[in-house]
Amino acid sequence: MRLVFVAGWMRSGTTLLTELVGSSPGALAVGELATMWTALEREDHCSCGQPLRSCPVWGVVATEVADRHDIGPGCSTSYLDFDAVVRGVLRLRRLPGLRRLRRTDPDSFPADVRRLSEVMRTVLRTVTEVSGCSVIVDSSKRPTALVVFALIPGVELTPVHLVRDPRAVAFSESRRWQWEGVKAHLSPPGRGVLLSALHWVLTTVACHLVGSRFPGYRLLRFERLTALPEETMTAVSNGLGLIPPPFVAADAVQLAPSHVVNGNPSRFGSRLRKIKADERWRTQLPVTERLAVGVLTAPVRLALKLMAR
Numbered sequence: 001m002r003l004v005f006v007a008g009w010m011r012s013g014t015t016l017l018t019e020l021v022g023s024s025p026g027a028l029a030v031g032e033l034a035t036m037w038t039a040l041e042r043e044d045h046c047s048c049g050q051p052l053r054s055c056p057v058w059g060v061v062a063t064e065v066a067d068r069h070d071i072g073p074g075c076s077t078s079y080l081d082f083d084a085v086v087r088g089v090l091r092l093r094r095l096p097g098l099r100r101l102r103r104t105d106p107d108s109f110p111a112d113v114r115r116l117s118e119v120m121r122t123v124l125r126t127v128t129e130v131s132g133c134s135v136i137v138d139s140s141k142r143p144t145a146l147v148v149f150a151l152i153p154g155v156e157l158t159p160v161h162l163v164r165d166p167r168a169v170a171f172s173e174s175r176r177w178q179w180e181g182v183k184a185h186l187s188p189p190g191r192g193v194l195l196s197a198l199h200w201v202l203t204t205v206a207c208h209l210v211g212s213r214f215p216g217y218r219l220l221r222f223e224r225l226t227a228l229p230e231e232t233m234t235a236v237s238n239g240l241g242l243i244p245p246p247f248v249a250a251d252a253v254q255l256a257p258s259h260v261v262n263g264n265p266s267r268f269g270s271r272l273r274k275i276k277a278d279e280r281w282r283t284q285l286p287v288t289e290r291l292a293v294g295v296l297t298a299p300v301r302l303a304l305k306l307m308a309r
């Protein structure tokens, strides 16, 4: 099973990139597998338009997970109970311990890591079999999820690390957006600009330290993706051994059908997607906030600039 793992911080375009990679022939975008359990509990809608339990992919996954692992409605473990297990495993403070684990020695895994690995193996195997797609594209983002998913037996994981300017991220996170036609609980959580900057620094450094150990790792700037969408996606796809997604213009792509379980509400938008930069932060982020985020993130931004040369 091949898993393309989109890593990075929130509001960085990870859902868009997941849909783009998942639009290559033989690939399928599935969204944030790490948070799929709350989506199942709430009976959210899949990006295919169906409620998750009626979706031809997630409905089968839910049945398999219930039969094999006793997780779900009427089982010994509810979706919310299992979500708590997942959250416990994926806390950033567990990253050093998780990195010491070896896939060849599953007996050394802590019990919660082992259980998560076994359940996610069932999830990925079922998605692969039902969809007929050999490449699954996940946007769980967190470095801990990257490490744990790479421990799943039979999974060949390739990380793509997407990084967006932290001032644009902080602007997006600090404003309460209302997505048209999207229920309020599906909107991503917000936070203040300083907290956003701190999370951006920690996640960017951790994703790079973890991801760069994997063959095929790619560090991708969101600004490059929006400036040169077709050229960038051709390079990304070639690096992954995939055929690029079908662009109908240099900045517009016809997204393939997907089964994105969770993620940014943009997954419900038109499948004909125009890709453009969002530069509102340059004029709408107050100068004090822009400076504060700029100073906090300066060393990491400088390092990224040097690496991009």
Ligand SMILES: [Zn+2]
Pocket: 046, 047, 048, 049, 050, 055, 056, 057, 058, 258, 259, 260
């Ligand atoms: Zn679906």
